[in-house]
Amino acid sequence: AKEDGGRGFLLFTEEMGTRAAKLMTMQHKLRRALDRQEFVAFFQAQVDVASGEIIGCEALARWNSPDDGMVSPGVFIPVAEECGLIDAICLHILTDSCRWLAEWSKRGLPEIPVAVNISGRQFHNSRQLLTIVDQTLAETSVRPSLLELELTESSAMNDPENAINVVRMFRDRGVSCSIDDFGTGYSSLSVLKRFPIRKLKIDRSFIMDVTKDPNDAAIVQAIVALAHALKLKVVAEGVETLEQLAFLRSIKCDAIQGYLFSRPLPGEAMADLLARGKPH
Ligand code: C2E
Ligand code: CA
Numbered sequence: 001a002k003e004d005g006g007r008g009f010l011l012f013t014e015e016m017g018t019r020a021a022k023l024m025t026m027q028h029k030l031r032r033a034l035d036r037q038e039f040v041a042f043f044q045a046q047v048d049v050a051s052g053e054i055i056g057c058e059a060l061a062r063w064n065s066p067d068d069g070m071v072s073p074g075v076f077i078p079v080a081e082e083c084g085l086i087d088a089i090c091l092h093i094l095t096d097s098c099r100w101l102a103e104w105s106k107r108g109l110p111e112i113p114v115a116v117n118i119s120g121r122q123f124h125n126s127r128q129l130l131t132i133v134d135q136t137l138a139e140t141s142v143r144p145s146l147l148e149l150e151l152t153e154s155s156a157m158n159d160p161e162n163a164i165n166v167v168r169m170f171r172d173r174g175v176s177c178s179i180d181d182f183g184t185g186y187s188s189l190s191v192l193k194r195f196p197i198r199k200l201k202i203d204r205s206f207i208m209d210v211t212k213d214p215n216d217a218a219i220v221q222a223i224v225a226l227a228h229a230l231k232l233k234v235v236a237e238g239v240e241t242l243e244q245l246a247f248l249r250s251i252k253c254d255a256i257q258g259y260l261f262s263r264p265l266p267g268e269a270m271a272d273l274l275a276r277g278k279p280h
């Protein structure tokens with residue numbers, strides 16, 4: 001940029017420079033991490049409230065960095081989205097998930113579906129996403145019914161016509177989709193009912209204080225009733241206490257996911273959990 005000598009302008013460019021430099025460094029690190037295959041999927045169990053059985057799990061991205069240890073997605077996903085590496089990382093998580101599905105099945109473990117998070121951008125590039133999912137399922141010989149895709153409520157409602165179409169195309173292939181982080185976006189109910197999905201996931205922010213805050217309790221109860229009226233199953237995320245579980249059971253929430261039952265685990269540890277059926 002050309003400078004005009006104005007101090008404000010200089011400060012502005014310096015700040016921009018630092019930000020850009022940081023982004024470049026992080027981008028460089030992420031690219032290298034991709035080359036070195038440092039991204040792995042961890043798996044967190046989803047448990048049926050009535051039976052206590054594991055009915056599925058969610059794949060959560062982790063960056064196993066030699067410099068910084070296990071880096072959580074909250075740190076690298078926003079950067080990856082900004083510099084266009086999100087698709088490559090998510091493809092890696094999808095592949096890793098399907099490989100583990102095939103491995104668990106090979107070991108004769110109970111077969112449960114794995115839910116993979118899909119970014120709004122990937123849903124927007126639907127042709128590419130469909131091709132990638134088809135290829136990955138074919139390469140790993142995983143049955144489509146063992147794969148689920150999670151789309152956040154905000155991306156679903158951002159361009160509902162496109163999202164409904166993509167969800168329909170996946171459903172026709174036998175891959176089901178669910179709406180994630182429900183309650184944090186703005187759903188139009190008339191649009192929600194047109195989504196051919198099977199599951200709603202209630203965001204952790206409503207579950208956190210559900211036993212202390214009557215407003216949260218009312219919201220969660222209303223979401224469960226709404227979901228059931230639309231013939232959808234409901235999963236509550238971030239369940240940490242027995243009190244939360246008791247409340248969710250009392251309002252007939254179908255399933256829970258959270259530290260109370262299990263943290264996200266590496267594939268090998270998830271295999272152990274599947275073999276035992278219950279945490280230690
Ligand atoms: P999310 O999809 O809402 O995933 C649930 C998050 O809640 C995970 O955080 C999980 O570790 C955390 N969690 C689960 N149970 C509990 C609990 O009982 N207590 C607390 N405090 N936290 C709990 P994580 O793994 O850090 O992931 C954060 C977000 O990053 C995810 O939120 C998701 O939006 C995104 N993400 C993760 N992996 C991927 C991916 O492969 N692709 C895309 N596009 N996004 C991903
Ligand atoms: Ca999710």
Ligand code: CA
Pocket residue numbers: 180181201203237
């Ligand atoms: Ca979620």
Ligand code: CA
Pocket residue numbers: 181203204237
């Ligand atoms: Ca969430």
